[in-house]
Amino acid sequence: MDTLKRLEQVIAERRNASPDESYVARLNAEGIEKIAQKLGEEAIEAVIASLSGSREEVVTESADLLFHLMVLLQARRIKLDEVLAELDRRDGVSGLEEKASRSE
Numbered sequence: 001m002d003t004l005k006r007l008e009q010v011i012a013e014r015r016n017a018s019p020d021e022s023y024v025a026r027l028n029a030e031g032i033e034k035i036a037q038k039l040g041e042e043a044i045e046a047v048i049a050s051l052s053g054s055r056e057e058v059v060t061e062s063a064d065l066l067f068h069l070m071v072l073l074q075a076r077r078i079k080l081d082e083v084l085a086e087l088d089r090r091d092g093v094s095g096l097e098e099k100a101s102r103s104e
């Protein structure tokens, strides 16, 4: 988790850099629609890799996906801690039970 925390910090530092020098700054300059589009593309690439790619491809596409999710969260001013807290809140609640409670 230290890695994601470090990445959150780096993304925060880079978002106002020059778009000519920083991919994070370029994405932010292009706006939330572009960031969301990239996240969607990376998700599809991760899915394709999981179905037909090598183990290494699944790892690299997963890293791209996590990175772009972190850029999106930052653009929406959502802290990683907030997402982690939501996961912690779900700890011990079976996904199947939660789904069943929604359909009651």
Ligand SMILES: N=c1c2ncn([C@@H]3O[C@H](COP(=O)(O)OP(=O)(O)OP(=O)(O)O)[C@@H](O)[C@H]3O)c2ncn1[C@@H]1O[C@H](COP(=O)(O)O)[C@@H](O)[C@H]1O
Residues within 6 Å of the ligand: 010, 011, 014, 021, 022, 023, 024, 025, 063, 064, 067
């Ligand atoms: N972890 C990453 C990271 N992972 C992936 N990428 C970039 O994400 C992009 C992924 O785009 P694609 O694979 O779709 O390839 P593409 O064809 O270049 O993209 P498009 O032209 O279609 O937009 C590539 O340019 C990758 O280099 C990343 N860019 C930056 N980081 C981190 O962010 C930090 C700051 O980066 P800069 O803002 O560029 O300084 C870096 O030090 C890293 O720690």
